[in-house]
Amino acid sequence: MFKQRAFGFWSGYTLGMFRWLPRSAAAAAGEHVHHVHDYLRTYRRRFTILDDRLELWFLGAATADLVPLLFGERFAAVWYRGVLVDPGSVRMRGSLRSHLAARPSRPVTAVTATHAHEEHTGNLRWAADHCQASLHLPGSVAGQLRAPTRLPIIRAFAFGTPAPVTGTVHDGSEAIDFPGGRLEVIPAPGHSSDHVVLYDRQERILLVGDTFIDTYFSASNAETDGTAWLATLEQLLTLDFDLMVEGHGRVHTLRRDVPDIPGVVVREDPRHILENKLRFLRGLAERAQDARDRGLSFNRAVAEAFPWEQRPSWERLIPDELARLTSFGEFSRHRLVRSLLAPSRR
């Protein structure tokens, strides 16, 4: 009886998938065109977001560029009042060097990163030395970068393997000062356990790194802790901010002092965006937990977490499967759902 019911669910689920596949393919094709368009119009460019205060410098390299072309996640360093944040991977060094050479009016006094992932951190020491700036990192990020673990082969191919960070690293676990102000450092585990966000309370600006990668991003990496991510989003929503810079080249704001920059500035209230992401993750967690509480299998919980009638389930099916296949299973919906379940239900 139980087996028959399970068979009924899976045949219905599979049929549903085939029914939604054409729409899913159309959505993926549309997204792909959009990604390529955004990639081309921001290719290795610099954009001033706020005069004399905030710029985005788009980075890349031949192998790394496969990521924005396939998945839409571009790479950009953030220059904020002299603090250079997430200056890219070793393979992107040439593009970073070009930006630094072209921007003598944008001195770098401090270099930092939001988390230890290699596409953000391969140039930390190099950039600090090159600019005669100080390197500031929270202890957990510095610890990982001083003794890095071996990268999965696909990531090493795309981004290059960073050398261990050596030399003086200032404690960047509380704040990073710049002339006339400071960036507060706030722990933000979820995307990775060491992740922090940087916050200028006076300017109401939040640099969130990979804490925000698309509202419905659902093919998570192995380190993702969905439960911690929920708590982080709740905490960020207690802060007062109206401009949010994400780690892959987008700025979300309604502020009129920010110019319209197609492909970069998204005219949405950043608080609404984080609220939507929180709602999406909570929905996944509740449906998956409910399935496990009813004694259903883990695979069934993943399927029930992504019901076909909900748009992100079919809209992101093809990109999620592509991410799973190209990363040899490292990035997947299963990873995200597992991390959202209570430990006894994983």
Ligand SMILES: [Zn+2]
């Ligand atoms: Zn990351």
